[in-house]
């Protein structure tokens with residue numbers, strides 16, 4: 144079993160320091176890796192990034208992150224990434240990383256992603272250049288996620304995004320903002336590889352569990368959704384890849400509770 148801890152939308156600033164750290168101190172006994180699903184800061188400033196590095200850096204397990212839209216707000220995403228990296232946090236934006244956990248090669252492909260909506264209710268490459276730019280941004284993100292997933296030589300493969308790849312985990316969000324919460328193209332990218340689990344954030348009012356059309360289990364780990372310092376998902380390294388929906392979306396994956 145690979146134990147994947149994950150949380151997103153921690154929206155750090157000085158007033159949040161210490162909210163997560165006490166629960167993270169025992170992380171090494173509970174998980175093999177920690178994934179951070181974006182919106183790590185409140186407004187994307189360097190000072191807030193330093194808070195993230197203090198709260199989530201120097202942990203006993205590897206920490207892998209993607210940025211979220213909030214982390215771009217101050218146009219300092221490069222500086223934010225540098226601060227996180229200096230704190231020992233690996234930030235992915237269209238890349239993958241393989242981590243050795245005991246005898247298992249654990250792969251993570253990560254990208255922030257973007258909006259666009261879901262099949263039947265999505266933006267398309269039509270009309271004004273601004274709309275085409277919007278759609279092109281999503282398409283590029285999905286293409287890069289797919290390439291990162293397919294490039295990894297891993298026994299267990301996880302996709303990490305900020306934006307949602309499926310509408311399932313948006314339940315509770317207003318329908319009107321679904322196109323700003325995710326894109327089905329991310330789900331297609333995830334389905335194109337033997338992905339065992341897709342983790343995302345961004346949808347504060349959504350729900351935790353969903354599944355892609357191809358049967359990949361999806362978990363929305365936005366902190367307001369999971370309401371704990373992190374959730375832990377156990378992935379069976381002996382039976383990686385997707386579980387057919389008909390066999391149950393929860394098979395081989397369990398969420399453990401660790402309250403803040």
Ligand SMILES: [Fe+2]
Nearest residue numbers: 152182345347
């Ligand atoms: Fe957020």
Ligand SMILES: [Fe+2]
Nearest residue numbers: 182211212345
């Ligand atoms: Fe967000």
